[in-house]
Amino acid sequence: MQKRTLLSRLIPLTLLGVLFFTPxxxxxxxxxxxxxxxxxxxxxxAAWLILILLTALVVERSHEE
Structure with a gap:
């Protein structure tokens, strides 16, 4: 179940990255x-930094759960 919650958090983060870098x-x-x-x-x-920080936050939070 933990892998599913991590995936459900990383998908919106990926979409945010796509949004940040669209032409x-x-x-x-x-x-x-x-x-x-x-x-x-x-x-x-700044966009790159925000994505890295949010990714680190999501991954670290998933390890705590």
């Missing part, structure tokens, strides 16, 4: 800021 969302952050730099690298790093 329409990426194009929103590819616009230049007032200083001429793009927000895309910052967004990519």
């Amino acid at each position: 329409p969302i990426l194009l929103i952050f590819d616009t230049p800021a007032s200083n001429g730099l793009s927000w895309l690298p910052l967004y990519l790093f």
Whole structure:
């Protein structure tokens, strides 16, 4: 039963990752800021970091149960 709950938590996390990295969302952050730099690298790093932290949280929580 533990494997099923882990899978049910990882599927929405995977869908969130797909949402984070779809081209329409990426194009929103590819616009230049007032200083001429793009927000895309910052967004990519933040989205990647959020996914890693959420994955670690889900996996560690599943080991405790």
